[in-house]
Every structure is written in C-alpha cells, then in structure tokens.
Amino acid sequence: MAGLLKMFSRSESHDWLASTDGPAALFTRSGRFVAANSAFAALYRPVSIDPLLMSLLDQAYAFRASKAVRRGLTLDETQGDMRVRVSAIGDQALVRLTRVETTALDQATANDGATLTSQAVSAVQTTSSLLTGLARLIAEAPVGFARLDRRDARQAVIQEANPAFIRIAGAGKGAKLADLVAPAHADDLDRLEVGGQRAIELDIANTGGQTCEGWLLEDENDGAALLLVDVSTRREMEHRLAQTSKMQAVGQIAGGVAHELNNFLLVITLNCDALLARHPVGDPSYGELQSIQNTSARAAELVKMLLAYARKQTFRRDVLDVGAVLTEFAVLMRQVLDERIVFEITHGRDLPNVRADKQQLETVFMNLVTNARDAVLMSGRGKGSVTVRTKRATTQDVRTALKGLSIADIENCDWAMISVTDTGTGMSQDIATKIFEPFFTTKEQGKGTGIGLATVYGIIKQSDGFIALDSVENEGTTFHVFLPATTADEVSDAMPAAQAQVVEARPMDLAGRGRILLVEDEEGVRNIATRLLTQRGYQVTSAGDGEEALEILENDPNSFDLVLSDVVMPGLDGPGLLKAAKPYLGHARIVFMSGYAEQDFAQTLEDERSISFLPKPFTLAQLAERVKTELAAA
Known part of the structure; x- marks a missing residue:
C-alpha cells in the first residue's frame, strides 16, 4: 500500500x-x-x-x-x-x-x-x-488498484493490491497480470499504456469472467499502477437493454406485417366463401376451393402467432387457477408426447390465481411442452423426461430468474411460476439469446416454423408476465413463466366493458335490412364486403378512409343504422372518426374491424356508446352474424 x-x-x-x-x-x-x-x-x-x-x-x-x-x-x-x-x-x-x-x-x-x-x-x-x-x-474503494513492477502489462507482476483488486481479479501480490486475464483478451494487455486516453476492456479469467475496464498509470522507478473497474453488471444491463429494444423493434415489424397479411387473407377468405356458396359439395371446383379456404385458415393462425409476439392479439382475460388449467390440459399434452418420454406435473402449495386468457395460456403450455419433447428426441438418448412444476413465487424469485437484472417494472406482488423442464439437448448461451426471436429455429427445415416460442414470449408479455430460461448443453433446459397474482375482485374492477363476454344466440337467417356505412382503406376488403352485405339485403355505402366517411355523415346525418369501420387507417383512424362524427351518428351502432388487439384502442372509445369488435380475418358467416346481431340490438 x-x-x-x-x-x-x-x-x-x-x-x-x-x-x-x-x-x-x-x-x-x-x-x-x-x-x-x-x-x-x-x-x-x-x-x-x-x-x-x-x-x-x-x-x-x-x-x-x-x-x-x-x-x-x-x-x-x-x-x-x-x-x-x-x-x-x-x-x-x-x-x-x-x-x-x-x-x-x-x-x-x-x-x-x-x-x-x-x-x-x-x-x-x-x-x-x-x-x-x-x-x-x-x-475501501470499490475499484481495484494494483502496483506493478514494470510498465509492460503482459510481463508485469503485481507488487501490491487493494482488497477490491483481489476480489475482482482473484489474485494479488506476486501474481502475473497476464495470468489473470482471459486468453481471448491477452492481446489487449499490449494496448494498456501509461497515459492512455481510453479504458481497455479486459475479461478476468479467475473469478467467473467479469468484464473490467483498465487504465495504466505512471508510478515511480519505471513502474506502473493498474486501475481496474468491474463493469460486468453495466455490460449485462446494456446487453439486455439492447436485446429488449431489438425484440420490441422486431415486434413492431411483426405487428405491421401481420396487419397487412390480415387484410390480404380477409380478401381471400371472403372471396373463397362467396365461391363456395355457388360451388357446394359435389361441384368439380369444391375441392380446390376448400383447399384454398383451409390454407387461408392456416395462414391466419400464423398471423395470430405474429400478433401474439407483437403483443397485439385480442385477449379475453379471466381469473384462472393455473393448477386447474394445467391439470385439465394435461390430457391433451400427454397426447403430443412420445411414449419414450416420462411426463410429470407437480403443483406447489397456495398457488395464486392469475388474470389471463385461458386459450392463450394453453397455447403457451402446448408450445413449451412440444419444444421440450422435440429437445428430448433430438438428444439421441432414446428416452427422457418433461416435468411441469408450479409454485407461488416472490418478486425476488422473478429477479433471480432474470439473472439479477433490476427491472423497474416488475410489480411487487406474489407471482405464479410455471416451469417446464426437459432432459434434452440444452442450448448454448448464443442460441438462448435468440430463442424468442420470430422465425429463429434450431430444428431441421420443414420441422419448425420458428414462431412457437416467439408466440409464447408475446403472450406472456401481454399478460404482464415474464419468461426466463436456464439451459446447459447436453443436459437440458428449463423455461420459467411468471404471471402476477390477482383476485376476482381486482379483475371485476379493472375489466373494461369491451372485454365482458356476452353469450348471444347466433342468428339462423343471415339476411337483413338496414343502412350500413362501411369504412375500410383496403380496396379489396372494402369491395368484397360491400358486395356480400348487399347480396344479403343491406343498403351499403362505402368509404375509403376516415375523412371520406366523415364527409358522408356530415352530408347525410342520423341516417345510418350501423357503422362498420377499420381501426388503423391513414389520416383519420377509426376511433378518431368516432369522436369527430359523434353529432351525425344518431343511434347508429358501431363495429370496429381490426387485426390488432381490442385493448389497443378500447380506452380511447366513448363509454356511453355501444361498440363491438370484430377481429380480422373473419369469414363471411362471421361478418353477416355480427351485422345481423348488432342491427337486431339497435
């Protein structure tokens, strides 16, 4: 010293x-x-x-x-x-x-x-x-100081060191500096120069690979002193922030792509429905039309997955007992597993209820179990196990699973934790950082879309939860899902009216009468929907955007029975149209059509007006049913 x-x-x-x-x-x-x-x-x-x-x-x-x-x-x-x-x-x-x-x-x-x-x-x-x-x-300083016997860092030997240096580097007096640095950073020692203007980043080998920044300072008699600052936590936070930003950016792109695909699929689906009505079973063209319809339905499911990843899928949240949902769903999960795989579910005590969409939660479980099955079969050992565990968790458990990163928006409450563990191939750290990206897959071509875990990630985030993983190559992987605890009272207080599920009788006759204003910026959707509704007896006026619709309402106020509008449009969007056209709507019912989640715009709508939501893509029957139901309620 x-x-x-x-x-x-x-x-x-x-x-x-x-x-x-x-x-x-x-x-x-x-x-x-x-x-x-x-x-x-x-x-x-x-x-x-x-x-x-x-x-x-x-x-x-x-x-x-x-x-x-x-x-x-x-x-x-x-x-x-x-x-x-x-x-x-x-x-x-x-x-x-x-x-x-x-x-x-x-x-x-x-x-x-x-x-x-x-x-x-x-x-x-x-x-x-x-x-x-x-x-x-x-x-007492939290940064490391060490006195070196020379200024050549690669050959230097430590003469003295403070406690922080020993803690960071794992060695002190008498140790050779080059032996403390990870081999990959050995050449960086040559860049350590007295009076250097920038810190040199070094990975320490002895103490778990901390990342440090080093400065070389002049000391007497041609010696030098090394200042070492542990920046591991900062680097980890920067990495996670960059990863989160990337996931958000990819999510925005995926959401935009899904929105456009929904419009294309809607045109295909409605035209196919119209053709099937004219070419029933037995018609030579029926098989081809049915194939188009089935393929469109599969594409629509893929779009739903993209929307789930982008956190823009329509949710219907209920208070759920996770243990009960898992037990009920276990029968189906066992069917997708190979007979060589041992499947087990273990429930913890006092598992709290959660607020989630049951169907989406089942999608999460199915994707995680299916991936666990594939990992076991790919291990080449011929057998293995998949274990699902539940338990009540704390906020600290969440932070620990997320590798200690302090995330400001983790709610301080009880959590329900669901873990899915397999004894499969495991994965490297590099793969683990990419595993939730859409279309990223480690499976052979044709055996995976790469969208399953991206869907899981989006559903969990949209449910206000977190997902983390632990994996060891050639040993296995565990996914940890955390959902915030809730109560029935909290859900009933917080649930917006737009989410209340109402069971209504489906109309048998889909024909009807009434004036409809159809607002849709996608020409293909607008034309086919106008034609199909007109064929069922409705008087339909169409508009290509919000401004055109507002002009129609201003020129002919209080004359429409139903406004059927897209949500996302250039210029004046659906909610904006609703507010601007309020004086001209009269008693017209409102139906919004969108591929995005209902919650994305429900808070901007007027509470006093009855508004319903029709998610895209929809079939001809679903469109006709909704129109008939809304006009009957007017």
Missing part, C-alpha cells in the same frame, strides 16, 4: 527541507534516517539518530535528544557550541544541529528557525494527513 500512496503524492513532501537554514534532517520515531538537506549532508553521515547524537553530545544530552525524537517531543538544548532542536512532524521528527555563538544575532536566527520549523511542521502534517486519508480511500 505504501507504493500506491507514493503514486498519489508525487510532489516532494521534503521540498521545504532543502530551504531550511543550517543542517537539518528527518528521522522516524524509531530513529531511522529519512532525509536531510545539503548542509547536513556536507557535515554528517546519514546514520540513525543515536550514533549521530553520541558523536556530537555528552551522553546525558544525547539521551534526552534521542528520547525527544522517539516520543515525538519538542527539544531545544545547547551543549557548548552545539545547539540541538527536535520538532515532532507527523510520525517523524525534524532534527536541526547548528554551531552557535552567544550573540544578539543568534536570538534572531533562533526566532527565524522557529518560524521555519513551524512551517515545516504544518507542511508535513498536511501531507501526512493527506496520505492517511488516501490510504483509507484506496483500501
């Missing part, structure tokens, strides 16, 4: 000694010689205090002067022509030895000497106090 203190006290604390009149020297309390001015060096040898005093004074005088040095006392005595003055300066003693003559001038010199001694005492006490404070700061 003394070497580190020297590094911080380069200004010579003995500069004042050189300007001291007459022979003067500094000694430690033990009597060891420290430093002297040139006048002293010209007359006396640099020996310890006792031999020096014994050579100049009688034994009694020498004894008293030595005692003053060792005990930090002040002494001013004269024996013959030798005047001895001792002054305590910090943990050292200033000794002044002068030949004197008894004259008036001597008194003046003595006064000047006293002033100078006082100044020296003040200077050294200040320096001593500074060094003591620095020693404490260095010892």
Whole structure:
C-alpha cells in the first residue's frame, strides 16, 4: 500500500527541507534516517539518530535528544557550541544541529528557525494527513488498484493490491497480470499504456469472467499502477437493454406485417366463401376451393402467432387457477408426447390465481411442452423426461430468474411460476439469446416454423408476465413463466366493458335490412364486403378512409343504422372518426374491424356508446352474424 500512496503524492513532501537554514534532517520515531538537506549532508553521515547524537553530545544530552525524537517531543538544548532542536512532524521528527555563538544575532536566527520549523511542521502534517486519508480511500474503494513492477502489462507482476483488486481479479501480490486475464483478451494487455486516453476492456479469467475496464498509470522507478473497474453488471444491463429494444423493434415489424397479411387473407377468405356458396359439395371446383379456404385458415393462425409476439392479439382475460388449467390440459399434452418420454406435473402449495386468457395460456403450455419433447428426441438418448412444476413465487424469485437484472417494472406482488423442464439437448448461451426471436429455429427445415416460442414470449408479455430460461448443453433446459397474482375482485374492477363476454344466440337467417356505412382503406376488403352485405339485403355505402366517411355523415346525418369501420387507417383512424362524427351518428351502432388487439384502442372509445369488435380475418358467416346481431340490438 505504501507504493500506491507514493503514486498519489508525487510532489516532494521534503521540498521545504532543502530551504531550511543550517543542517537539518528527518528521522522516524524509531530513529531511522529519512532525509536531510545539503548542509547536513556536507557535515554528517546519514546514520540513525543515536550514533549521530553520541558523536556530537555528552551522553546525558544525547539521551534526552534521542528520547525527544522517539516520543515525538519538542527539544531545544545547547551543549557548548552545539545547539540541538527536535520538532515532532507527523510520525517523524525534524532534527536541526547548528554551531552557535552567544550573540544578539543568534536570538534572531533562533526566532527565524522557529518560524521555519513551524512551517515545516504544518507542511508535513498536511501531507501526512493527506496520505492517511488516501490510504483509507484506496483500501475501501470499490475499484481495484494494483502496483506493478514494470510498465509492460503482459510481463508485469503485481507488487501490491487493494482488497477490491483481489476480489475482482482473484489474485494479488506476486501474481502475473497476464495470468489473470482471459486468453481471448491477452492481446489487449499490449494496448494498456501509461497515459492512455481510453479504458481497455479486459475479461478476468479467475473469478467467473467479469468484464473490467483498465487504465495504466505512471508510478515511480519505471513502474506502473493498474486501475481496474468491474463493469460486468453495466455490460449485462446494456446487453439486455439492447436485446429488449431489438425484440420490441422486431415486434413492431411483426405487428405491421401481420396487419397487412390480415387484410390480404380477409380478401381471400371472403372471396373463397362467396365461391363456395355457388360451388357446394359435389361441384368439380369444391375441392380446390376448400383447399384454398383451409390454407387461408392456416395462414391466419400464423398471423395470430405474429400478433401474439407483437403483443397485439385480442385477449379475453379471466381469473384462472393455473393448477386447474394445467391439470385439465394435461390430457391433451400427454397426447403430443412420445411414449419414450416420462411426463410429470407437480403443483406447489397456495398457488395464486392469475388474470389471463385461458386459450392463450394453453397455447403457451402446448408450445413449451412440444419444444421440450422435440429437445428430448433430438438428444439421441432414446428416452427422457418433461416435468411441469408450479409454485407461488416472490418478486425476488422473478429477479433471480432474470439473472439479477433490476427491472423497474416488475410489480411487487406474489407471482405464479410455471416451469417446464426437459432432459434434452440444452442450448448454448448464443442460441438462448435468440430463442424468442420470430422465425429463429434450431430444428431441421420443414420441422419448425420458428414462431412457437416467439408466440409464447408475446403472450406472456401481454399478460404482464415474464419468461426466463436456464439451459446447459447436453443436459437440458428449463423455461420459467411468471404471471402476477390477482383476485376476482381486482379483475371485476379493472375489466373494461369491451372485454365482458356476452353469450348471444347466433342468428339462423343471415339476411337483413338496414343502412350500413362501411369504412375500410383496403380496396379489396372494402369491395368484397360491400358486395356480400348487399347480396344479403343491406343498403351499403362505402368509404375509403376516415375523412371520406366523415364527409358522408356530415352530408347525410342520423341516417345510418350501423357503422362498420377499420381501426388503423391513414389520416383519420377509426376511433378518431368516432369522436369527430359523434353529432351525425344518431343511434347508429358501431363495429370496429381490426387485426390488432381490442385493448389497443378500447380506452380511447366513448363509454356511453355501444361498440363491438370484430377481429380480422373473419369469414363471411362471421361478418353477416355480427351485422345481423348488432342491427337486431339497435
């Protein structure tokens, strides 16, 4: 530590000694010689205090002067022509030895000497106090300091180190610096230079691979000191923030793509429904039309997965007992598992209820169990197990599963944890960071879409939960799902009216009468929907955007029985149209059509007006049923 203190006290604390009149020297309390001015060096040898005093004074005088040095006392005595003055300066003693003559001038010199001694005492006490404070700061600092024997970091050996350095690097005095750095960063040691303007990033090998930033500082005698700052937590947070931002960006892209695909699929589905009505079973074209319809339905399911990942899927949340849902769904999960795989469900005590969409939660379980099955079969061991566990968890459990990252939006409440563990292939850290990205898959071509776990991620996030994983290559993987606990009272208070499920009788006759304003920016959807509704007896007026619809309503107010509008449109969107057209709507019912989640815009709608939601893509029958039901309720 003394070497580190020297590094911080380069200004010579003995500069004042050189300007001291007459022979003067500094000694430690033990009597060891420290430093002297040139006048002293010209007359006396640099020996310890006792031999020096014994050579100049009688034994009694020498004894008293030595005692003053060792005990930090002040002494001013004269024996013959030798005047001895001792002054305590910090943990050292200033000794002044002068030949004197008894004259008036001597008194003046003595006064000047006293002033100078006082100044020296003040200077050294200040320096001593500074060094003591620095020693404490260095010892207690959370950053690592180490003194090196040379400035070549690759060859340097540690001479001294503070506790923080030993904790970070896993070694201290006597260790070779190059042995503490991970092999991949060995070449980075060559970039450590005294006076470097930028920190050099180093991975430490001894203590779990912490990432550190290092600076090389100048030390005396061609040595150097290394300043080491552990930035592992910061780097981890930066990595996770970047990963989260990437997932959000991909989610926005996926949501936009899904919205456009929904419009295309809606055109295909409605036209196919119209053709099937004219080409029933037995018609030569029926098979091809049915194939188109089935393929469109499969594409619609893929779009739903993309919307789930983008957190824009329509949810119908209920209070659920996760244990009961799993037990009920276990029969279906067992059917998708191979007979060589042992399947087990273990429920913890006092598992809290959660607020979630049951169908979406079942999708989560099915995807996780299916992936666990595939991982076991891909391991090549011929057998394995898949285990589902539930338990009540705390916020700290969530943070621990997320690898200790402090996330501000983790609700401080109880959580329901569902873990799915397999004994399959496991995965590397690199794959684990990409596993929730849409279309990323480790399966063979044709055996996986890469959208399953992305769907799981989106559903869990839209349910206000978290998902984490632990994986060891060639041993297996565990996915941890956390959902916030809730109560039936909380759900009934928070559930918007738009989410209330109402069981209504489906109309048998889909024909009807009434005036409908259809607002849709996608021309294909607008044309086929207008034609099909007109064929069923409705009087339909169509508009290509919100501005055109508003103009129609202004010119013919209170004349429509139903407004059927898209939500996302360029310019004036659906909710904006509703607000602007309020004076002209009269008693018209409102139906919003969208591929996005109902919750995305429900909060912006007027509470006093009855509004329903028709998710895209829909079939001809679903469209006709909704229109018939809404007009019947008007």
